[in-house]
Amino acid sequence: MHAELEVHFRDSAAKALLDPQLRANFRRAMDGLMAKRKAQFPDPADLQDLRDLSTAIRSRSLLNLPDLLEQFEANCTKNGIRVHWAETCEEANELILGILQSKGAKTLVKGKSMVSEEMHLNAFLEQHGIEALESDLGEYIIQLDGETPSHIIMPAIHKNKDQIARQFSQKIKDAKYTEDVDELTAMARKVLRQKFLDADAGLSGVNFAVAETGTLCLVENEGNGRMSTHVPPLHIAVMGLEKVVARLEDVAPLYAILTRSATGQAVSTYFNLITGPRGTGEKDGPQDVHLVILDNGRSRIYADPQLRATLRCIRCGACMNHCPVYTRVGGHAYEAVYPGPIGKILTPQMEGVGVRHDLIHGSSLCGACGEVCPVEIPIPEILVRLRREATHTDAGSQVAGKGTGRTRTEDWAWRLWAGLLKRPRLYRLAAWFATRFGKALPAGAPLIQNWTRTRTKPVPARRSLQERMRSEAQSGGTRHD
């Protein structure tokens, strides 16, 4: 039991709410993303059919997960992709370091990968003298400032043009100050093309892993993913173990709903299918391709029939774009790798429901996330379930940190309540006191102030229901049965 819990989200959300620049940046971006998504789904029946199909595909993948992973691994190996497995982020980091060191690699260019964020790979490699450079423009922008992504698809969404203009003029050599987006993009292009050319290795994530062919699918607009995976002599891919899908044709609807849900695009600029290193006779492409499959709590999530739905996620970000909380506080307030609704259910399951109970409760349960999720993950229901897990130790539950969110005060309050309910006389006495003197309790009293800080203090009825019933029965009034 925790005497005191760390509360990150409430405090950082409160701070974020006071930053008008941040709020304007998110409001504008989220409004745009919602409108663009809506335009991509003009026919609600068609959208529902596509969601049902996508949900079924992801559910089937999970039902067959161990078999599919083995089939996928066997096909990758046949194709010449070296497959590695890691239970924890530390193991995955060590694996990648080992691969880089065995090739004498000193510089790594990275395509966007949330799993590598989960691993805090950049910091780890830097400690070992390897430069890890983000090449997705958004990731590059935040890396220049030593920040973390505030959105899983658009990592630099919290920044506006002026902020980026100032940053580029300070941090990029020989850069002049400009607020022209094309010029800013051209500056980054110039720096990064040289890096692609010189890099010893490239790293990418994986959007879908195809079991039947042993293929890694990458979705992107910029081309930095293709640069990172085809230009350097070594390509390392990292993926969560849930990413595998049985057939390539199953990927087609997932891809169609991913880009539409994410950025309101019917299609991304590139859909890149990697099925092996440079083949015989090929003149380019990496000589070596390695793949690291990461667990990091996923197999534990998998063990629970209800929570398993969490792993259907295709990381489109639609749930955050539509979340009234995320839109107001932004991604950094969550102090987690995955922000927004998906982060609220994923982070506590990975790090423990007790230590991250702040996330589980930081939701109004309005249901917008579940409504837009392309794979119909019941995020609100899962949040409610995790709220229970945080304070209970149900037998059979494998939820990380179950019961550790119960505070002493909470425990004491429940005990008191249970004690009162078991003793009718005592209960009546307490009710009598509450109805007569409850009004006199100051709003700022300890415990009560947690409620009254943002709400008016409730005023108890002058008499309890029991008292009223009794007196009405005595006076022969209306019967209530």
Next chain:
Amino acid sequence: MTDATTSSAASSSARAAILSRLRAAGGGGPLPPLDVTVLERRQWPARERMERLRKGMEAVHTEFLEATPGNWTAVARAFCDREGLKNLLYGPGSEAGARLAADWAADRGAGQGAGGTQLMPYDRPVEAFKDELFNGVDAGFTGTVGGVAETGGLLLMPDAAEPRLMSLVPPIHLALLRASTIQDSFWSAVKALGWGRRLPPNALMISGPSKTADIEQTLAYGVHGPKRLIVILVDDLELA
């Protein structure tokens, strides 16, 4: 090499532990059925497929050059001349590349298009000319194995004859597309091309020039890959 050995031992024990946990959790329950009617609905007649593809790709700044089976090499050359391209990277071993080179050479022999754009063969491993590829090439020419009507998109299968970086590194990508090879959707293309059975080390779909919206949601083209994508659209529908 101790690092690599220990990590591989760690990897195989991680593998065993992960798979056994997943198996212990149990699959359970019948597989939900897959109803693909939503995908089958996406079908158009050949001519409409061509128009849809073009509309979809033009919306993301792809440019189109209209051509016929007989004149596409001339159309390509006229474009290169018009743009004043210094050179054009091509794959001499590919069918489209060989035809391009043969026709250009014949034109030159006939006294047309002297000077102008030089054809530059991609005939050695990239390591031999990486710097030149990044800094000295104006455009790359590739064929395609098909197109996607629903959203707009070109399907490419780079190989020894037409390497991967030709469609990525030069600032202009010139791609040849025959209208008869345009499929309804990515889903139907995967099935028609048999990609689920066999895939080369790299295959891809391209819908436009490289772009980003990472700065304030403002679209900017040519961020890492080509700044322009030019499709030479060969109308071979009457023949097919």
